[in-house]
Amino acid sequence: MTxxxxxxxxxxxxxxxxxxxxxxxxxPLPHRINTSGRWWLAFASMVVVSWILVATIERTAVALDVxxxxxxxRIASIRTxxxxxxxxxxxxxxxGWALQILWLANLVVLLIWRRWRHLIVWIGVGIVVxxxxxxxxxxxxxxxxxxxxxxxxxxxxxxxxxxxxxxxxFSVNTLYANVPAGHHRQVGKLIVGGLLAAVAASRLYLAQxxxxxxxxxxxxxxxxxxVAFRLFASNEVFPVSYHRGRAAHLPIxxxxxxxxxxxxxxxxxxxxxxxxxxxLEGSGGSTPxxxxxxxxxxxxxxxxxxxxxxxxxxxxxKLGRTLLYGRLEDEKPFNAVRRLxxxxxYVLRLLGEAGLPVPRPLGIVELTPEREYLLVMEFxxxxxxxxxxxxxxxxxxxxxxxxxxxxxAGLAHRDIKPANLxxxxxxxxxxxxxxxxxxxxxxxxxxxxxxxxxxxALRSDARRVYDRTxxxxxxxxxxxxxxxxxxxxxxxxxxxxxxxQGHDVHAEFLKLLPYQLPPxxxxxxxVRRAGLTLxxxxxxxxxxxxxxxxLTSNPI
Amino acid sequence: xxRRGVAALAGLALMAASGCSGSFEVGSSTVxxxxxxxxxxxxxxxxxxxxxVAQSVPTATRLPCVRALDVGWTFQRLDARTDRARFSLxxxxxxxxxxxxxxxxxxxxxxAVEVTSxxxxxxxxxxxxxxxxxxxxxxxxxxxxxxxxxxxxxGGKTGAESVPAISEMLxxxxxxxxxxxxxxxxxxxxxxDAAPRAGG
Numbered sequence: 057m058t059x060x061x062x063x064x065x066x067x068x069x070x071x072x073x074x075x076x077x078x079x080x081x082x083x084p085l086p087h088r089i090n091t092s093g094r095w096w097l098a099f100a101s102m103v104v105v106s107w108i109l110v111a112t113i114e115r116t117a118v119a120l121d122v123x124x125x126x127x128x129x130r131i132a133s134i135r136t137x138x139x140x141x142x143x144x145x146x147x148x149x150x151x152g153w154a155l156q157i158l159w160l161a162n163l164v165v166l167l168i169w170r171r172w173r174h175l176i177v178w179i180g181v182g183i184v185v186x187x188x189x190x191x192x193x194x195x196x197x198x199x200x201x202x203x204x205x206x207x208x209x210x211x212x213x214x215x216x217x218x219x220x221x222x223x224x225x226f227s228v229n230t231l232y233a234n235v236p237a238g239h240h241r242q243v244g245k246l247i248v249g250g251l252l253a254a255v256a257a258s259r260l261y262l263a264q265x266x267x268x269x270x271x272x273x274x275x276x277x278x279x280x281x282x283v284a285f286r287l288f289a290s291n292e293v294f295p296v297s298y299h300r301g302r303a304a305h306l307p308i309x310x311x312x313x314x315x316x317x318x319x320x321x322x323x324x325x326x327x328x329x330x331x332x333x334x335x336l337e338g339s340g341g342s343t344p345x346x347x348x349x350x351x352x353x354x355x356x357x358x359x360x361x362x363x364x365x366x367x368x369x370x371x372x373x374k375l376g377r378t379l380l381y382g383r384l385e386d387e388k389p390f391n392a393v394r395r396l397x398x399x400x401x402y403v404l405r406l407l408g409e410a411g412l413p414v415p416r417p418l419g420i421v422e423l424t425p426e427r428e429y430l431l432v433m434e435f436x437x438x439x440x441x442x443x444x445x446x447x448x449x450x451x452x453x454x455x456x457x458x459x460x461x462x463x464x465a466g467l468a469h470r471d472i473k474p475a476n477l478x479x480x481x482x483x484x485x486x487x488x489x490x491x492x493x494x495x496x497x498x499x500x501x502x503x504x505x506x507x508x509x510x511x512x513a514l515r516s517d518a519r520r521v522y523d524r525t526x527x528x529x530x531x532x533x534x535x536x537x538x539x540x541x542x543x544x545x546x547x548x549x550x551x552x553x554x555x556x557q558g559h560d561v562h563a564e565f566l567k568l569l570p571y572q573l574p575p576x577x578x579x580x581x582x583v584r585r586a587g588l589t590l591x592x593x594x595x596x597x598x599x600x601x602x603x604x605x606x607l608t609s610n611p612i
Numbered sequence: 613x614x615r616r617g618v619a620a621l622a623g624l625a626l627m628a629a630s631g632c633s634g635s636f637e638v639g640s641s642t643v644x645x646x647x648x649x650x651x652x653x654x655x656x657x658x659x660x661x662x663x664x665v666a667q668s669v670p671t672a673t674r675l676p677c678v679r680a681l682d683v684g685w686t687f688q689r690l691d692a693r694t695d696r697a698r699f700s701l702x703x704x705x706x707x708x709x710x711x712x713x714x715x716x717x718x719x720x721x722x723x724a725v726e727v728t729s730x731x732x733x734x735x736x737x738x739x740x741x742x743x744x745x746x747x748x749x750x751x752x753x754x755x756x757x758x759x760x761x762x763x764x765x766x767g768g769k770t771g772a773e774s775v776p777a778i779s780e781m782l783x784x785x786x787x788x789x790x791x792x793x794x795x796x797x798x799x800x801x802x803x804x805d806a807a808p809r810a811g812g
Binding site: 118121122125129132194197198199200202203204205206208209210211212213 | 644663667670691692693794797799801803804805806
């Protein structure tokens with residue numbers, strides 16, 4: 057068996073030099089809300105200042121009323137019957153039922169395409185804008201326009217215009233949640249701008265709102281939506297896509313691709329010739345990349361891109377495991393992307409030092425501080441998944457030795473499945489140690505052994521694997537492994553492949569055991585698990601109630 | 613600023629914004645209340661809620677308002693919209709929405725009986741139901757361009773005892789008072805109402 061790191065590190069690439077980023081220089085992929093977002097924030101700040109002035113200085117309020125009245129009177133002077141009818145039709149866009157239809161249409165699209173993040177931001181923006189606009193209108197208590205006949209329907213105080221605020225927020229929500237960034241979204245922005253301008257004109261013509269009411273409402277709606285989408289569902293991390301796929305994968309193109317290339321050169325001295333997503337279907341916790349690095353000859357390295365979205369995925373994964381398994385898998389989630397990456401890098405080094413055939417870590421590359429990192433490691437070029445190759449005794453022995461060495465070093469891989477066991481040049485390689493654990497429970501170590509035996513038996517047979525196992529493990533250890541392992545404890549890929557075998561490999565192993573131990577109980581309750589289960593049920597109930605409320609209530 | 617910072621700021625802003633009106637309602641119970649202007653003053657202050665009530669029914673020559681709240685009474689939110697304004701008063705003895713006041717252009721008084729009106733320039737009609745406990749009834753004030761309904765829903769054992777006290781709390785204000793106020797406020801640059809124009 058090849059022990060430790062399998063090949064020479066890619067660090068030996070000639071001409072590779074790293075560069076320290078000087079203080080003040082932006083990172084390769086700066087986190088920003090774009091220029092337009094800043095402008096809208098500035099507008100919103102001006103609106104807030106205006107409100108404070110109007111609320112505290114009567115002369116300002118009178119001046120604003122007089123100015124608004126002058127504009128409305130000029131507009132009222134051009135009223136004609138046909139224009140009034142037209143304006144009433146245009147104004148329908150800001151009525152309760154029209155906004156309800158817009159919301160429900162968005163809901164359907166976002167549910168079909170499973171853009172949960174966009175849906176949550178959509179709902180959040182709707183609630184926040186409705187609350188802010190309603191609360192401020194109730195606090196400012198500005199009457200409707202005076203001295204001009206109001207031709208359209210209205211409700212409540214006028215400043216800011218709640219229908220305009222909600223229409224603006226819903227329109228921008230619709231754009232950012234459904235239209236992919238780029239040319240189409242730019243066209244969409246013009247359409248939304250045109251719609252808001254037309255509805256604003258209608259509301260002014262019909263004297264439902266004063267100009268400042270309309271302006272302030274639109275600014276609040278656009279700003280909240282724009283800032284929320286850029287902060288919580290940015291294009292870089294949550295692109296709008298109509299392709300089915302794992303949401304955890306980040307798009308590798310444009311700005312991010314350039315940032316990766318620059319960061320690799322600056323921080324690891326690697327000149328990336330090609331960066332391509334690799335093995336996406338087998339990875340949900342990161343975006344895996346195969347990177348061709350310039351050299352003589354060029355060689356490949358493997359990159360795992362981690363972002364805040366993966367951190368959240370890790371949290372949900374661990375919460376799910378706690379709810380499913382209880383105390384046996386009770387562990388705290390990571391609280392920062394940097395720590396998540398640091399941990400995997402550390403585990404790789406630990407496994408390597410323990411003599412396991414894992415890829416050599418080549419360094420961590422920072423794209424956006426605290427938000428996005430790339431873990432670079434050796435790439436097993438030409439390696440094939442264990443389920444696709446013939447298994448000989450060497451590979452079986454190497455697989456079992458991996459487990460023995462992890463036991464000796466006090467480690468568990470926790471994700472032993474065909475996708476994570478590769479064969480290269482007739483030797484076994486172990487990848488994806490993100491879930492590995494130091495000082496795991498004995499139960500988890502036993503599960504690793506059983507899962508390894510099951511994987512090895514997929515392309516050989518249970519008897520052969522059992523006989524080879526007996527050379528490294530005693531009967532009691534094997535019996536404990538199969539007492540610990542059943543359905544839920546196996547990775548889903550392994551379960552799927554076992555089912556596809558047509559015969560029950562697990563049962564065959566049980567028959568080979570000289571004796572069986574009673575199954576290890578995996579459902580263990582703790583105060584934490586009980587509390588989390590109750591909280592999860594409560595949150596689900598509240599979410600359901602809110603969803604029903606949003607589905608049935610009038611937004612205005 | 614970090615995302616957490618922005619979120620916290622947004623949360624604070626939201627809480628502050630929603631907390632403003634909420635805390636006022638709990639504390640003083642008068643925010644959004646159409647309060648009657650002081651009668652003895654030549655140019656009384658008119659609150660904006662009353663202006664909004666006036667705008668909801670532009671033809672109404674008189675507008676309902678709250679003179680002062682007795683101890684134990686609190687104001688519920690004002691719901692003013694095209695063609696209708698409505699507000700309620702809660703009582704610690706008679707329950708929530710003990711009286712609901714509605715201003716409309718006209719109302720159906722066919723089931724009510726006309727009685728002598730206690731408000732000058734109005735016709736009063738009363739209609740009462742006989743629930744097993746408390747008091748239910750409607751009082752209508754009909755006048756030029758408008759109709760105000762007092763809907764009583766008095767819980768508790770006191771029956772109709774609170775009705776005179778409620779009548780004392782509620783009053784009418786002449787629309788002309790509001791017109792004068794708006795004229796003074798804008799220095800004559802705009803009026804409360806406008807004559808309908810062509811196209812309307």
